[in-house]
Amino acid sequence: MDKIIIHDVEVRMRVGTVEAERNWPQRLLATIELEHDMTQAMQTDDLEFAIDYEKVVNRLREWGAKKQWHLLESMASDIADMILEEFAPFSVSVLLKKFELPMTAAVSVHIVKRQTPLKREN
DSSP, X not given: OOEEEEEEEEEEEEEOSSHHHHTSOEEEEEEEEEEOOOHHHHHHOOGGGSOOHHXXXXXXXXXXXXXXXSOHHHHHHHHHHHHHHHHOOSEEEEEEEEOOSTXXXXXXXXXXXXXXXXXXXX
């Protein structure tokens, strides 16, 4: 299956197990992989048949700025659900990196979700 991979998108979102952590948006990096049949897009060279990755990035930033989470796991799951619902790839992979834990380069969570068969038929 064809993939679009959007590497290390810098986002600012509120996430943390304690309230003080959620008081301000934290810098996170998100890598998003979208499985999508690109045959028509490749044959026609027409964005109409592709997933517009600029729209994915802009939507992620806009959508995430209005929310907050306690856990990276639930944040990644919600991001995957939003992308599946709004952009309709066959599957989406979300890798989030958080940089707040002392003495680590980052902590990451990786979630993979797929469309349900009923949703893909619509």
